[in-house]
Amino acid sequence: MKQSIRLGRIGGVPVGVHWSVAVIFGLVTWELATIVLPGTYGGGARPAYLVAAVVAAILFLASLLAHEGSHAIVARRHGVGVRSITLWLLGGVAQLEGEAHSPGADFAIAAVGPSTSIFLAGVFGGAQLLLEHAGATGLVVVVCSWLWQINLLLAGFNLIPAAPLDGGRILRAGLWRSTGNRTRAAVSAARAGMGFGVVLIGLGLFELFVRSPLGLWPAFLGWFVFMAARAEGDVARRQAGVEGLPVGAVMTPHPPVVPSATSVAEVLAGRVYWWNGQQVAAVVGPTGWLEGVVTLEHIRHVPAPEQATTRLGDIAERIEAAPVGRPEEAMSILLGRMDAAGGRAAVVLDPTDRLAGIVTLDDVERAGGRRPHAAAPVA
Ligand SMILES: [Zn+2]
Helix, strand or coil: CCCCEEEEEECCEEEEECCCHHHHHHHHHHHHHHHHHHHHCCCCCHHHHHHHHHHHHHHHHHHHHHHHHHHHHHHHHCCCCEEEEEEECCEEEEEECCCCCCHHHHHHHHHHHHHHHHHHHHHHHHHHHHHHHCCCCCHHHHHHHHHHHHHHHHHHHHCCCCCCCHHHHHHHHHHHHHHCCHHHHHHHHHHHHHHHHHHHHHHHHHHHHHCCHHHHHHHHHHHHHHHHHHHHHHHHHHHHHCCCCEHHHHCEECCCEEECCCEHHHHHCCCCCCCCCCCEEEEECCCCCEEEEEEHHHHHCCCHHHCCCCEHHHHCEECCCCCEECCCCEHHHHHHHHHHHCCCEEEEECCCCCEEEEEEHHHHHHHHHCCHHHHCCCC
């Protein structure tokens, strides 16, 4: 997810917010200022409700950041890189750059998030008790009360054992430990996530039709959980397919090389030497430098009216953005980098840094398909 506003860094990790976080901020502030605060503490002035609501919403977002920041800190302690922490419409995301190396690390990285939220619930709950003990009754008490409840809710929701929620990661770590098979564990957690997503969508739609438009929220959340869980399942299945294989066994070796100025129309008209069954080509600039990688899929996505004016250089996955692998490296490790980069292709260089091949997700799927026992990791 693209960060719209950079807030700074926590332990070297860039922290930012996506524009959609404004929607949560607005909704939370509005609900607090007009419903929750006046409902719990009557007789206040309208500006006082608004100020208290804004402060509470800011502390809520800070709580989300603390939750994600704790994932990031523990991930780094276990040798897993963290690319960014972003707040968005559905909460926070800490984007990790790889996988935990053991079930214990997987568990620790996942469990610290809900633990942090429970700790924060304790802090706000404690503050409320202290304030009440000191005889305070104002809006500050109500805000503390709301904050401990929302943090507890956050922890509870995240502990549901369904990927991509923290509970799904904890389930994965547990299954990984008991079966010794990380992939199988990940696929099971992903299935639980897809099931939970469907349940949320169902509940949301029921709410939407029977009672109120608020059902859109769980339905949307369910859709997100379903899609994210499905993507995680796909990643796990691909990992299983290439387990134990080196990059050199999976890549398309010596791919065709085409000039970046070639238009998509020229390729489709068959005027350029290319695919005789080849799904991918290297794109080189006028001076012969490798610019990127283009796949048949990139080409198929160009709408007909733009085919004559679109150059391969425009649609290629840029070399700066594509992960680089070596033929003797484990394919599962390069695949982890490909998944983290979010692209469909990686460039493979030989020891003299010349192009040895290209790996696409299609190559990975094919390699998995040739090993039927590995391609179906769940019984
Ligand atoms: Zn979390």
